[in-house]
Amino acid sequence: VRKLSEEISLQSQRFTENLKALSQRNEVQFPLERAQSALFEALEILNYDIIVTGHSLGAAVASMISMRLRETYPSLHCFAFNPPGGLASPAIAQLTQNFCTSIIVGCDVISRLSIATVKSLIDDVALSLCRCNRPKLKIAMDILLGLRKNPQSAPETYCAIDEIDEEVRKVLQEYLSYAQLHAKDVDARMLCPMGNIVFLRPYMMQDDRTEEWDAVYADPSDIINEGIIVSKHSMQHHKISVLQHALASAK
Template sequence: MPSGWGLVVTGHSLGAGVAALVGLKLRERFPLLRIWVYAAPGCLISRSVAESMSSFCTNVVLGQDWVPRANLLNAHSLRDSIMMASTHCRLPKLVVMYGSLMRCLPRRLREEQLFHETDRLPPEPAEVWRSYCRLTASPVMAPALNFVSPGRTLFLRPLEHQTRANRGKYEAVWLSVGALQAEGLLISRRCLADHFPGSILQALSALAKDGSAETLSQGLDMPNMAEKRGSNC
């Protein structure tokens, strides 16, 4: 590589995972390499490797995006919650699904109105629940349960108190390795919309317009161009 040039590897979603792994390998040859990834999967690498990448890898995540939060542990937790809700629910499943889609279910149902207690389940759902618990007692791929996303995370979140004046405004914060995965999967209307590149670009543009870019750049630990010109990449 010509003197004075730097190498940046980037990608989005699954491409972000590939970029992080490729960049990690290329780092041996190009010590000044930087990795910028967007919405990288939360089940990519071990915590120790992610921490070792913090100085040269930045993962940008928007709002309630589900992909950076998704690892095996969270997937198993979501699966368990769905199975428990479906076996313990008093209402017909079709009523729940249709009512949720059409927004025609009462907004404030008490827990006892929606769910049976475990020790009072009807025979059929009780047997389904017991069978499920037996089948999932020994987790598969246990070493990979706590994998996390690469590097350090630049988290873009909407302002907590949205008004007409600050609608579409964001703040950016640095998160420690594994912090997003510890939140678990967030099921909401935004968990897919926040994953799209256009949504991330819109949030970054809003931050730049507000003058937050200069503040953020102080914590990015970007390479010094003079050092780069004096190195042989």
């Protein structure tokens, strides 16, 4: 193993030396060097400004990189499309409002994803399971047969909290007591998207398809406090195609 490691290290060293030799003779110009050269020329000679963009996880990377780059390029601005919700503390999010704009589409689940919202969703699921008075297989069949499209005619699924079975209620109380012990830790790790929040929301639906959108400013905490929305649109609104349509039709 030691001999193999030494051989690999020697080959790597020779490869690096060959690359340096080629670069010094200008026989090879690396893509990164070309990109840096074009960037510096545009910034220093043509007086261009830097715009940093990204989508989803790329939006998180763009936001973080922008904080570092702005030390060198004060005119930089970042546009983060559907960034993760658990990205930065509220204090940092406020500090980045001068140069960062986060665009969040509808009920996109990624932009609402954080420790606090996941815990809240788990709590809601636990309570729903305790209140459910119908077999889960029947509920699944109702969905497959389209029997739950109309809330007024849908079969009754949940009972009142005071009607929960005594044994189930004890289990629920134990769970809530345990969850309450860690509630302060979750609140201390409250995270949200960075910068100014532009919220694109659908306001007209036709044939189960979003037709029109409008754009409003929102507070980062409002997005997180709203929590994860369980909907068939939660992942659909994260798609770039939906983002493009929403931006094009936003008023």
